[in-house]
Amino acid sequence: MDPFDELPLRELVPAVIGVLVRRGADFATAEDAVQDALVEAVRTFGDTGVPRDPKGWLVTVAWRRFLDVVRSDTARQRREVAIDAEPEVGPTEDVDGTLRIFFLCAHPALTPASAVALTLRAVAGLTTRQIAEAYLVPEATMAQRISRAKRTVTGGSFDRPGELHTVRRVLYLVFNEGYTGDVDLAAEAIRLTRQLARLSTSPETDGLLALMQLHHARRSARTRPDGTLVPLAEQDRALWDTDLITEGVAILQAALARERRGEFQLQAAIAALHADAATTGETDWVQVVQWYDELLALTGSPVVRLNRAIAVGEADGARAGLAALAEVDPHLPRHRAAAAYLHEQAGDLATAARLYAEAAPLATNVAERTHLTRQAARLNTHSS
Incomplete structure (x- = not known):
């Protein structure tokens, strides 16, 4: 891998799968073929260098692999796969094909765990081994999960438009897994969300990207060398990534200006207020509470209500925070932790x-x- 960077190749994976699917390949076989092509590319390009048209190279190799599979499968020998008759894929078709892969991998018929695994495989271009290591499960277990997910989406009737909010949920799940092994899932989620933002025109997708960046910017300050947590008030803010914060705030401001607010934009607005303050005490807690009010009105989430109670405690005093917390379901995870903090x-x-x-x-x-x-x-x- 030293002679070239593998990442640009992985960024092409969903578009290449989209081309094969558009040509008539079923999703499961197309995804396998593209993975084989990616492995071949890593081996070949490491020796010869990246060709002028790496996407065209991947399409050609993956399509040949798909044809080999079809020809060897007696149940599919009657299938017509005339590559020469297929027109070139233009920019619009390329975008549509890539979006379709995003939607398929995050289809509501899949469990969240399966949707995440399939997204990392078919959209991020990670190998089954890498995904298994990231989730600390045996490779065979992850392979079974991915195979079941591909069977679910292959051959199904998914002609209705995809739902961007489902895709965003899946990407946020990936982001919150953090990183283990040799794969930084948070960074992968940011990369995929950036790609999705280029393909769509939704301010909420931009809001998700901003939220990820603002959270990711604080990662190096969140834990001590021994792995223990560092609360926000005790974090060394000099360790925060100011470039990532600046980019996230700019993306958020542009999204909010479009006046189509969603929960990720509102969460990002709260994160931006934390990032803007030199210390916890200098945080504009009154405005934080206002954003939580808007977020609560939008979602009705009990978790939002709990976080709002803590913010009220910072803005109006611990007793006011405890009064707000009294309105939250006491069985909610972290309720006792929030109550402990406010009582302290x-x-x-x-x-x-x-x-x-x-x-x-x-x-x-x-x-x-x-x-x-x-x-x-x-x-x-x-x-x-």
Whole structure:
């Protein structure tokens, strides 16, 4: 891989699959053929260099691979696959084909886990091994998941227009997985969302891209060398990626100016206020609450209501935050953690320590559980 960068090739994968599907290939076989072509490209280009038209090269090799599969499959010998009669694919068809692959991979018939896996394979161009390593599962398990997903979308009646909001949800799921192994899923999600934003005209897609960038810009400050969490108030903001923040804010402002607000734009607006402040204390918490009000009116989400309560606590005092939290379902994940924080801010350290201890076993990951346990221990030590 040293002689050239593989990423530009992977960016071509959904468009190449789209070309094969447009020529009559079924999705599952087309995706396999393109993966084979990508592997061949890595081997060939590493020795000879990238050709002038890498997309044309991938289309040719993948189509030949598809033809070989069809010819060897006796159940498909009657299928007509006349490549010479297929017209060249123009820019509009190329865009439509790529979007169709996005939509197929995020089809509502798929479970979220299957949609994510298929998107990483058919849109991101990752190998099954890379995806399995990213999700810490055996390669055979991931292969079965991807195969089931391809069977679901192959041969189905999916002629109705795709739904961009479903695609955005899948990409956000990818982003929130972070990174493990040799694949940075957060960076992959940003790349794919950037690609989707070029293909669509939706301000909400731009809002998602801005949200990802603003969150990603703070990643290096979120954990200590030992893997423990660093709360926002304690993060070294000098570690934040200011270039990524600047780009994210500019994309967000352009999206908001179009007056078609969606939940990702509103989440990004809140993230931008955090990114704009030199310290937590200098954050415009009143405006944060206002954005949460708009987001809550749009979504009705209990998670938004919980986060709003914390913001109210910062803007109007811990007691006001606790009053707002009283309106939130106490069985909601992180409810006890939020209550612990607000009680600590209110000076009720004994209650805060107890709530931190109760919240720790309910945490969804080890880093969060460790953080909450240490918070409880810190307050207990202080009290004693």
